[in-house]
Structures are given as C-alpha cells and as structure tokens.
Amino acid sequence: MNPSQLLDLLKAATGLTTDYQIHKKLGFSQTGVSNWRTDRSYPKNDVLIKFAEILDMNAGVLMLYSLARREKNEKAKAELNLLLDAIANAKFDDSFIAKDEKEAFELEKISSAPAKYSLENHTLNMMW
Structure with missing residues (x-):
C-alpha cells in the first residue's frame, strides 16, 4: 500500500x-x-x-507496509510482501486457534449444553 x-x-x-x-x-x-x-x-x-x-x-499491518517499502534488500522485501499478501488473504476464523484452545472451547460448549445422559451412576475408565 x-x-x-x-x-x-x-x-x-x-x-x-x-x-x-x-x-x-x-x-x-x-x-x-x-x-x-x-x-x-x-x-x-x-x-x-x-x-x-x-x-x-x-x-502493525501499516508498519509492515512501511518496512517493506523502505527495505533495500530485495529478498527481504519479497519476504515482507509475501507476509503482507498472506495477511490480506487470511481467513480470520477459528482456524488460527491452537489445538488445545479449540479442545477447551469444545469441552466448554459440551459442558454448558443440556445433558442428555446422567453419568452419576456410571464409572468411566480412561486409558492414558
């Protein structure tokens, strides 16, 4: 830009x-x-x-444009422009959330949903 x-x-x-x-x-x-x-x-x-x-x-995005424009090294300039292109074309959804954060989010959704089954009288065996 x-x-x-x-x-x-x-x-x-x-x-x-x-x-x-x-x-x-x-x-x-x-x-x-x-x-x-x-x-x-x-x-x-x-x-x-x-x-x-x-x-x-x-x-930060504007600063990257500034840095890319001022950069003298052509290879460095090309790398900065690749980064700017990636940012411009990025999908900002949950795909950039770390796997652990996604799992925690899913567990939170499940635990806050109405329970279909009661686990009070059942024992769960988990393999670690």
Whole structure:
C-alpha cells in the first residue's frame, strides 16, 4: 500500500475530500501530506498508529507496509510482501486457534449444553 492510497483511505473513513482538510483537521504537516500524496515518503510509525486508529485497523499491518517499502534488500522485501499478501488473504476464523484452545472451547460448549445422559451412576475408565 502506497502512502497516497493511505490518504485516500483516510479521506473515505473521515468524509474529508481534500489533502488540505487532512492536514488541517487531523493535524498532519502540509509537507508530510504532500510527500505522502506523491509517494515521496512513507509516514513514520507514530503517524501510522494514528492512521490505524482512524481506519480501525491493526497498526502493525501499516508498519509492515512501511518496512517493506523502505527495505533495500530485495529478498527481504519479497519476504515482507509475501507476509503482507498472506495477511490480506487470511481467513480470520477459528482456524488460527491452537489445538488445545479449540479442545477447551469444545469441552466448554459440551459442558454448558443440556445433558442428555446422567453419568452419576456410571464409572468411566480412561486409558492414558
């Protein structure tokens, strides 16, 4: 994501229509906004954190874009871009939960469900 794309996202999220309004209303320097619009520089991390708050997104993702853009080593840049692509295409469901956490969640669901059978008078033998 280029800095100019970030500015466009900010405009959409805030209802602002010009870069000048972004500069004035959000308190960023006019030079900074101009440099971002022309993709001459990428916002610093403290600015990216503000962007993330406005856009309601994870600041770390914006920082990864910044890191990838500034990276000089082509192999490192390619690896960062692969990571960003994976994040962009990730499914955020329970597939990223650790197996132990899934099992604990399933046990919790079972224990809170109405019981079909009473185990009071039965002994369970478990093999370890």
